[in-house]
Amino acid sequence: EVQLVESGGGLVQPGGSLRLSCAASGFTFRTYAMTWVRRAPGKGLEWVSAISGDGAYTYYTDSVKGRFTTSRDNAKNTLYLQMNSLRAEDTALYYCAKNAMDGQAYYDYWGQGTAVTVSS
């Protein structure tokens, strides 16, 4: 059974940092690209970042470029999102998602999310 479990969210002041983790199990982690998607309160889903299976390629939405870094440890089956210089508009529930088996960028499994609140 595929499982994705996020952790690391919390309350942080503007300008602060957080590191989110996503522990994966039930599939060959290194084979699949992984993605971070967020949902701000009262808003829709927003694609944040993606990383290739081998970690060689990373992609970011414009609003987080230069502030967020996605990485992965395939030996630990874990995905990470390092978030620096956090802003109020980064407040959201952050989901990790597994890219589909056919290699396309839709998401067949999602975690339950971890909440990030940026506030003074």
Add this chain to the structure above:
Amino acid sequence: EIVLTQSPGTLSLSPGERATLSCRASQSVSSNYLAWYQQKPGQAPRLLIYGASTRATGIPDRFSGSGSGTDFTLTISRLEPEDFAVYFCQQYVGSPPITFGQGTRLEIK
């Protein structure tokens, strides 16, 4: 960047009725790289449809997707109580950025 616009914003229907949700793209979604997700409060999104019309594993056949180019539709043929949720479309053409529609809330009338 492809912008997806979903309509209506909110759809009020009764169990047993048919639901038709629309997703319109600002430019053609090549290869019909369009997916639909369902999200209930407190739950993760659930993949329903990919490739515009292919049901994901375990999705009941009352859910169907159709469309091509810039206009796509998710149809729920006979609403069950558990179908009342928010639905998002997503395009995955080429490289990022990937984009989602703003969502349609399906509520019980």
